[in-house]
Amino acid sequence: MTFNDLGLTTELLRAVSDQGYSQPTPIQAKAIPAVLEGGDILAGAQTGTGKTAGFTLPLLQRLNTGQPTRGQRPVRALVLTPTRELAAQVGESVNSYGKYLPLRSTIIFGGVSIRPQINALRNGVDILVATPGRLLDHVSQKTLDLSKVEILVLDEADRMLDMGFIRDIRKVLALLPKQRQNLLFSATFSREIKQLADGLLNAPTLIEVARRNTAAESVAQTIHPVDKSRKRALLSHLISSKNWQQVLVFTRTKHGANRLAGQLAKDGINSAAIHGNKSQGARTKALADFKKGAVRVLVATDIAARGLDIDQLPQVVNFELPNVSEDYVHRIGRTGRAGREGEAVSLVSIDEQKLLRDIEKLLKRQLPKVVVDGYTPDPNKVAEPVQKKSAHPAGNKAKHNRNHSRGKNKPNGNRSGSNQRHRSSEN
């Protein structure tokens, strides 16, 4: 499969070739023809899959071949993103992929002066990339008209919901014309995402792909069986004895992340926590400190880690196994990238045996178990339930064939349930 097979025009193919891309990624191969056909899309894809080009290229083509508008240029495509960083990134992609087309785009997000944004809108833009809050500021100041939008993209929709944007999204939806194309991208499918998709999408094409460069096969993975109460001591021991300098540690809860970072600091190991209760600024700072080596251990929840650029780490530790097996793959995918050596270690207590079995089922292999001297689990310990609040344990996505488009089905039906992430667990 090449980009030439996807139905893109020469201007777009030239821009793609300028980027140096030789082959479409799986999501691009599926999304580009589907978007060009004009239908709605529900796509399960993480950052790193090439999803941005997957929606940007066909979106540009549809706008370019659509009805030319006379007079003032109305906004015809709206891309909503959860963060300003992502808005900037998508905006850049729109610019580079659209460089041979006569279309205009602009980016709108909060935290910066609104004036230049008003000027850009006044000059007319075809494609608007925006975060929801600032977008609504423009609407209330009457500096933006969304009544001519033909294509709506919700990028990283799950993150937008995690960040509390659902009401803003609904307000934006109410301002759009009923007749339009909708593209929804989300890394996960919680009940909230399915509800949003059900109300928004019309007979969508469902597309799911695994993360690009999945490291599951190449990363050295080890399970250390250990009692829950001794995990922290074992982690400190491993960090010191193996002289790990940059470790990303995953916990299941925000509270657990804070507590562990504090305990490690008491052990003399410089640590920071990132999770959903921390502002974007605090997360970015923790990440920057971690990258430059000022912080040796970054403790994160799955939700906080998603979307942050923390790839290519030497060491990932699962302090607790994730509730959703596929998150294990995403977590360890943070290490061993681009041919580097990577190691993923999981500290597994007796309570987590079921989660471990689910992960091994997903990976289709057993992971090596190594008991660390001095940390042998107490054989008399009885397993306690990992989750107290949720009704059923983690969905095991191994049951889904994640590399296949599921045709034009509604997103509810047999997708629900097993794909569902338990947000309530990040407490």
Ligand code: AMP
């Ligand atoms: P995204 O998932 O959209 O954030 O893209 C992840 C990265 O993959 C970006 O740095 C893109 O420039 C790159 N990328 C996108 N499509 C391709 C492709 N077909 N071949 C190689 N790299 C790509």
